[in-house]
Amino acid sequence: MAAPIIVGIDGSAHAWRALDWAADHAVRRGLPVVLVHGSRALEPGGAIPDDALRRLVAERQALLDEARQYALKLHPGLEIETRLAETDPGSALVDGSEEAALIAVGSRGQGGFEGLLFGSVGLHVAARARCPVMVVTRPSSYPSDAPPQVVLGVKGEPGEEAAVRWAFAEADSRGAGVVALHAVGGEFSPRQRVIESMELSAAVAGMTEDFPDVTVQPVVSDRTAQQALVEASENAALVVVGARPRRSLIGMALGRVNHAVLHHSRCPVVLVPTS
Structure with a gap:
């Protein structure tokens, strides 16, 4: 099986x-x-x-x-x-x-x-x-009513490839697009915006060949990651984020961002283990 x-x-x-x-x-x-x-x-x-x-x-x-x-x-x-x-x-x-x-x-x-x-x-x-x-999550719609959009949280860190690929494969199977979202968490200069945008594009660049039918909308946000992902969930079928395995027996083992998104997302959240 x-x-x-x-x-x-x-x-x-x-x-x-x-x-x-x-x-x-x-x-x-x-x-x-x-x-x-x-x-x-x-x-x-x-x-x-x-x-x-x-x-x-x-x-x-x-x-x-x-x-x-x-x-x-x-x-x-x-x-x-x-x-x-x-x-x-x-x-x-x-x-x-x-x-x-x-x-x-x-x-x-x-x-x-x-x-x-x-x-x-x-x-x-x-x-x-x-x-x-x-x-x-509690506010999630039925699958048939979900918007044709998958939100992908991108930190720009090593090990995110699995989450990126999962999001693109899911969008491809749904006939949906991907919003690749990178949150900076504060005001930034035009030069920094260019740098952040280039790094975000590089993080998803390899997926366009494997999933040519999936449209990609890169977004660099000045919001915190928690705020940006929760707000984006209002118009998404899914929010996809990477989750680094942790061994802590106390505290927020998932990290502050994923913990907040799981609690407050308006659509289902998929956590993909990172290396």
């Missing part, structure tokens, strides 16, 4: 929206889907009596089966498997990332712009997965 798209399913509306996006991506890329539900309560020999455990397993499997039938109604030819994992949801998805082409998760939580809008499981997966992670 080709590397699948793994979707975290927990019964929430956020997970079903993530499934909408994952199934749409799978159809365009010709990939199978694996629906995963993880819970430590499913582990045999725990505190739950055997009879109750069997009922719980049946209940959680029914949840996965319902999600599978929903996706098949939308995309009858889609190859979909289900998987119950006897571990916490974050670990189940991170473990699955070793074999996956993409992991899709929904966002959870309540609060305003300064509040915590993104759930702990999603943060854990986004910070530690070995493959790209699509986080479908």
Whole structure:
């Protein structure tokens, strides 16, 4: 089987929206889907009596089966498997990332712009997965309603090639354009603008030959990266950013920019591991 798209399913509306996006991506890329539900309560020999455990397993499997039938109604030819994992949801998805082409998760939580809008499981997966992670945020539209535009955050640092290529391949499959966005975070001189624009063009130059049908709009912004990406998400199908793996057990393991974008983007965010 080709590397699948793994979707975290927990019964929430956020997970079903993530499934909408994952199934749409799978159809365009010709990939199978694996629906995963993880819970430590499913582990045999725990505190739950055997009879109750069997009922719980049946209940959680029914949840996965319902999600599978929903996706098949939308995309009858889609190859979909289900998987119950006897571990916490974050670990189940991170473990699955070793074999996956993409992991899709929904966002959870309540609060305003300064509040915590993104759930702990999603943060854990986004910070530690070995493959790209699509986080479908609360305000995200349905895939069919998404604007024909993919926003790519470009820092101009080594190791971003994977994120750049992912964004162009996704735009190509959607018939969309790419907005290559580099944020400087303050006023800059005309000379600096020329230099920043040249570096931005160089960062995406190799993609025009591989994806000749994808139009590219380079944008150098005087906003901070957080502000520029969140504002651009208003008119985007996806925001794509690189994510350098971190091993910190405390703090914002994703970095300040990605953390802010995940919390406040108006469209799904895809984090692509960088080298």
